[in-house]
Amino acid sequence: MKMLNKSIPTKQELMKSDRQIATVIDLNKCMGCQSCTVACKNLWTERDDAHHMRWMSVATAPGALYPRDFEKKGGGYDKSGNPQPGDLPSLVDCGDAFTFNHQEVFNEGNAQNRKLEPTSALGGSPEWGYNWDEDQGKGEWPNPYFFYLPRKCNHCSHPACVDACSRNAIYKREDGVVLIDQDKCEGHRHCVAACPYKMVFFNPAKEKSEKCIECFPRLDKGIATACNRQCPGRTRAMGFLDDENSLVHKLVEKYKVAIPLHPEYGTSPNVFYVPPMSPWAFDSDDELTDKMRIPDSVLESYFGKEVHKALAILLAEREKKKSGGDSALMDLLISRKWQDRFAEFTNHPV
């Protein structure tokens, strides 16, 4: 861990890192299975004060995403670098923390008069919850569309959370991982409001904010994060952005097919997405067209204008493969050897 030898470090110092760890998530492979979600949850937040937190989440896009409507809750910076106001997500926005009535259903002599059902942590039936709009999507039959959007802390190069913390409790490690010092945090939640991705969560029992720690105890042993290593869809790549041999570098810097979510938030996020090549759309006569069914404007609303270039590259390279040719980019995205995705983080936990 970084030793902070000054009593009051500057924000600049707190934000500085020697290198930057990054993750690429391939949306052409993500099936929305939530393996990353459960891998993370069981490792870090399967505890009574954190059931509402999902440091790793997958939502169906377009939709409310997670936390609910985070895109409408502000934070981040405007084009001139001015911080923007942000709202705090509620417990329900964070996906709630349902409890269930197993005993009542099984053991209390109620026969079939009770059913197993969720109760909101606020009491009563849930109004909303994690993954509430799973598989709903948008569009009109026969051209419905959706894709899965996995999200975690972006470990931004310019993290608004670090900027906002009144206790200087948030800092970047040498490897670029953003951490909240749990001893220093006093739960003011400025970071929660400031993070435009709403990837900082409040722990009301501890009165502290918590967030993805990029599995630093694993990284320190050369093991990929749980969400990355445990993804059965092989959607993930991780490594240092400046490592020219890493898959993240190749996809982000060399081929430019992995791009950040909401770059306009101004925090320079370090999770990058390979945008989805959706199935061909049908025209008004129900005939197939050669246009992908997710509208360009929808993708642009998530990934900015860069998405069009990225998709054009993907389609052109795939076309080479379809016609029997070679494509180094497609081979990288395939990664026949799974471990090739993780640069130096290829150790097994045991």
Next chain:
Amino acid sequence: MAKETATLPRRDFLKLSGGAAGLSLTSLSGCASPSFISNLVSGKANIDYSSREDIYAKEWQWDKVSWGSHNNQCLPAACSFRVYTRNGVVWREEQNARSDASNEAYPDYNPMGCQKGCAFHNLLYSEERLRYPMKRAGERGEGKWQRISWDQALSEVADAILDAHEEIGSAGFHIDAPHLHAGSVATAGAGRFGNQLGAISPDTNVAIGDDLKGVAQVFGKMRMGMTSDNMFDAEVLIFSNTNWSYTAPPMYHFITEARYNGSEVVLVNPDYNPSTIHADIHVPVLPASDAALWLSVAQVMIDEEIYHPDFVLEQTDLPILVRRDNGKFLSAQEVDGGRPDQFYFYDSGLEEVAEAPRDKLKYDGQAELDADLRVPLKDGSTTQVETVFRKLKRELGANYTPEKASPKCGVTPKLIRELARKIATKRTHFYNGFSSAKSYHGDLMERAAILVLGLSGNWGKPGTGFNNFLMMIDHVGHVGGTDKTIAQGSQAEREQILQQVTHMVKSQDPDASEEDVHLALAVMSQRKSGSVPPAIWMYQYAGYKKLWDKKEWQDPALSKTFGEYLSEGLEKGYIDPIYKCDPAAQPQVLMYQCHNPMRRQRSGARMYLEELWPKAKMIFTIETRMSSSAAFSDILLPAAWYYEKADTTMVFAHYPYQSMQQKAVDPPGEALSEWEIYRDLMGKIAERAAQRGMTQFVDRAGVPRLYSDLQRRFTLDGELNDNEDVVREFVAYNAATGLFPPDYTLEKFEEEGQVRITSLGDGLQRHTGASDWHTDKPNYALGWHVDKKLPYPTHTRRAQFYMDHEWFIEAGEALPVHKDTPPIGGDHPFRLVGGHPRISVHTLHLANPHFMKLHRGQPVVFLNDQVAREKGIADGDQVRMFNDYDESELMVSLSAAVGKDQVVTYMWEPYQFKDWKSHDVMTIGLPKPTQLAMNYTQCRFHSSTGSPNPTSDRAIRVDIEKVKEA
């Protein structure tokens, strides 16, 4: 930018966050209720093993690591995991991720393991877990329980079984279709237990509707497996009746990576299911109308002459001659008094009919595909015959041109033609899931799709095939049935039996193949096993007669009800009388292990509750968790779950490994492994029998058996005393039969955690797969038929599209045709579509809080958003789904991904519904009676296949209305 904002923003955020600095626990703006907070603060809900107060770094610690996997049979069902324990409980699990690629040209299998596996341990410590033997203290299903000792529990079960023996005989004890979920050892244990006691048991694979009848009808075998990397060799990948993003997450990457590799991905589903998002083409076929689509694709191939005539002539029955007068194959019996199963080609070189070879596919003459002629018969008469191809071409031309088929299947003529041209010219890999087998006319859907592959030469070669699964579970069968261990010489005994059967089969048919011999053995073994056809069992015992004999619900082309077909089948000898399920001998004791019929059997929540269970004097259940059905037991026996007992996985070829499962922790409370339960129960039956003065009973074969011998026979004189013994025997068996390398040992298995299988064993599966097995390249089925020209084990010895059984001819299904799903349950506006859920294998994970918090935590039905608006239904509304028979209440989730004529729902646990009525209650499961033609070569009943599936529910008609608030 960084410089400018380095100092300012902090104050700005303070200002902009509305004075958040003063916030404390009690002033969370709507964040938490007092109860939530008091719960959190007091830590009341904390359980002692998971105190998580430590700083993050301290979390990354464990005491012990074991090998683990999950036997929930999700296909792959063999993912190798590392199980981490801390303080005697499982803390977490993570994929082993050390599975090699076949070779460097293909993606490897890592990391193998999905959300169900990565969070399995959450099930071990949850409230639905059973921990102690329990006896009901109220009415069945009332939810009142009394904890009892193992001794009392086993004594009461033993006495009930002995009572049944006294009153009815061994046939009074029924083991109701146990699923393989409990694991290899437990499944072998249930089989062995039932075998030793002469119990009756409906065949599980057929009971769950996983028997692909159309595949069996065409190929004479139902399991067409491949390794997942075979998809990487395909130019076109078709997925139908399946949703891999839900059901096969660890293999899903082979699809997306094949797509990157240039394969075109085509998804054929009625809804835009979540796997479709990674397709190139979605073919939005109307529910269960796939046969119309594929027959039209076949029509285009024939019409445009883009089919592969050499392949068709060699592999299929299309050049075989059929009589025009009665629709039967022209047989040698009629022509020259030869065999009734010797059929003919028309040879244009000879200008006369010629015998189609029976011992191989290759024919040296010039068989014609398109021919008709008059043939003289032995009795002096003549008869008009034509090739199956000619008949097919005529029927397709008359009914299935793209223009005619389009309204039936909902796919445009242009897209039908495009599909035909693609498949005819490209290596095409077809993966067909289990939804076809849950469709009333699923056999027709499968036959039509396979016809397309036959016409285009797309099987028995890399990157091709009509694939589903292979199942290497011979180790389970061995321990379930053997009288000797490997060390005691079981292989020599088996070899002797095989020689006898070979002699018997060859004496009846000198052209019989090795596969025919193994099939004959399977048919004989099934007769001895106590296994019965589930549809007949349910009809005779579970009251389904009330549902399945309704003429108004069945295919209008059939003149008889299910019951009438059953009677006729028994009279005419189509059905072996051993399978009649005598109504005079009703089940008196019912045993359940990993079977939840209130969900699994269509309308089981009514039929089992109202008809079957009231007949039983004792229902006992061996379970890890409280299922809806377990709640209706008299006695609950708590079982150890994965990670709590030694076991191994089974192998489904998609992932060619068998994985080791170690006992990482003790089971909770007093739970025992199933094997231990059976062993102890055998001892208790012997003890109680002695006390009651009972010495012996007569088994199904009429052979007397001593009660005092039961436990000794169950454990093979103590050789198979516990799970560890059985796992050792599995390894010995697998090494002896070639599934594992010959020198493989348990010790090596424990060191490596998984074994890449080296063959398909030495039994029937080897012939079913019918390809040389490779560990260094992808595997696919049917290679021996294509390369070595081995005959298929069908009536015609060829891949058979024409079924000349009297009942098929009567039903108009001699050739594959499209028929609409009959109005089972009445005529209503929406078609029911669904299958396995995302976050659970069957109901195993469904009622677990960890998994329920990954979605709305309650049952939902997906409804088209536009249709809902018209009906005044909003997202989140409760709706009543109903048909003429019953109803169910669910929450609506509005989705654009659902067609306007459909409702989509997946599996749920019935106790998640009002009155414990899941949508399954209205599904009826009407079996297709023509599948009672169990005398026809490829329709014979043997393990996992044959006899009707009692599970049709896809595309039945239902309606929906908003529930009015009280």
